[in-house]
């Protein structure tokens with residue numbers, strides 16, 4: 001379980017996150033939506049301490065991350081994998097070598113690495129392309145390599161920051177299917193940041209709507225529709241139901 005307690009973050013005098021409290025259950029697929037600049041990326045980057053909060057606590061499975069140091073923080077960080085809009089692959093390395101890097105960084109014994117990499121690549125359907133270079137792959141394939149790299153150390157949580165933003169609708173569906181399978185087969189808690197409601201609605205159970213660095217509301221997504229969890233503004237509900245893009249709404 002991940003919880004944020006009154007977390008704030010400033011960049012200079014600008015308050016990007018203003019006293020946000022949030023709870024994400026283990027095994028959940030949780031969406032974070034909002035317009036550009038709402039603070040979505042900053043919020044997610046505080047969950048694995050890429051960004052340190054100025055105030056408040058980030059608690060994962062009962063441990064307050066921002067109070068931990070040294071080895072323990074490195075261990076916990078390893079259990080929190082992340083993928084981004086850009087796949088961030090190394091262009092001069094093969095698909096296999098891009099994934100094995102994560103195992104090298106985690107100091108996994110050499111003799112175990114090849115099997116783990118191939119298992120991960122098989123999961124995302126790219127084991128046949130292990131010797132290709134990123135430049136030879138499609139956008140969706142590159143993102144799937146990034147996913148294979150993210151899951152190769154068997155994380156407990158996968159943070160996805162706009163994972164499908166630069167992809168076409170078919171490729172988006174393909175990447176979301178892999179993300180959903182990671183949740184279903186391994187019980188990994190998934191957090192997806194997006195400004196596209198269609199993306200969120202297709203995979204998430206709950207969604208946090210961010211506006212101006214604050215939680216605007218929390219909603220539940222069910223087959224019967226989108227339901228507010230707390231007080232809700234009609235405008236937002238309407239926009240969610242019609243499946244909009246928050247950057248162009």
Ligand SMILES: Nc1ncnc2c1ncn2[C@@H]1O[C@H](COP(=O)(O)OP(=O)(O)OP(=O)(O)O)[C@@H](O)[C@H]1O
Pocket residue numbers: 011016034035036037038039040041042043195
């Ligand atoms: N390192 C930084 N230095 C200064 N300002 C920053 C920094 N990171 C983020 N910000 C500012 O904080 C605000 C929130 O940014 P953030 O990237 O979290 O928003 P977002 O909702 O993810 O937006 P987008 O969808 O455009 O990525 C923005 O106004 C942004 O300019």
